[in-house]
């Protein structure tokens with residue numbers, strides 16, 4: 001049957017610290033301070049009952065089938081119209097129930113979470129093994145890692161062994177690359193893992209300002225190691241999150257591209273700081289849209305596979321508008337005023353978006 005729905009509402013599971021939900025993309029969660037589609041509100045690593053899971057999934061999906069949209073999914077960019085396979089399986093898992101990290105980025109969403117950064121959350125492996133035994137997850141399932149820094153997470157090596165190196169899953173890992181993981185490199189070579197490294201800078205000075213740790217040279221060295229022996233060019237992506245007032249300039253981005261070239265990295269991802277996007281309800285200033293277009297074109301020109309990512313892609317107005325001088329001046333001023341406000345959040349190390357319980 002053809003209707004509007006989303007893969008993650010039907011076949012997605014996301015492990016939060018104290019909740020089991022469908023995804024981590026919900027505008028209701030990310031913009032309104034509400035919640036994403038919830039499977040289980042008080043969740044601490046219990047084994048998952050298949051009947052319970054798919055009953056909950058059906059409740060949400062029935063709203064889509066009836067031509068409506070659950071409030072948790074309203075305005076989500078992941079909704080699409082197509083023929084859906086409603087069989088009972090999960091093909092996308094997000095693990096984001098830990099938050100400890102060896103960096104302290106000024107844009108990190110963990111900065112204002114009510115929970116302290118921790119790795120002392122429940123064990124995920126028994127839960128995933130059980131989902132495998134129940135045939136709820138199958139060969140080819142995608143494992144997306146979120147939360148803190150995966151390479152220092154207690155189950156990192158076991159997860160890579162059992163899911164990536166075994167060939168059962170494809171594991172997508174955002175990592176700051178401050179700690180090198182040999183197992184992760186093996187999975188990259190085997191093409192059963194892919195990493196995204198947010199370098200965000202082309203110089204040690206700017207990197208330190210953003211990450212609050214003086215590790216630019218270490219990261220560059222580890223990236224060199226990760227990039228060796230790869231067969232698939234897109235296995236490593238280097239990300240540039242635009243942070244108003246900090247790295248929103250062409251010179252820094254150009255240096256960033258030069259590093260990527262030296263490291264033989266083929267793919268560049270451009271995004272906008274989530275806090276900036278969210279403060280504007282994903283309606284970002286044309287001034288920044290033009291900047292993104294400019295650096296995107298530059299990376300394409302220099303031969304990189306180039307992609308824009310979620311907080312930019314979710315913006316409702318991220319296409320270039322016709323040139324209008326009055327509008328351009330207005331948007332430039334608005335951008336500068338807002339940047340000041342955001343800069344305060346950066347310098348006082350606050351995330352600036354509160355979750356409503």
Ligand code: SF4
Pocket residue numbers: 005006007008009022023024025026027036037072073074076077078079
């Ligand atoms: S539509 Fe969006 S919010 Fe709803 S499940 Fe899909 S990704 Fe999540």
Ligand code: SF4
Pocket residue numbers: 101102103104105107108109110147148149175176
């Ligand atoms: S590397 Fe990731 S988890 Fe760590 S502080 Fe930065 S944004 Fe947060």
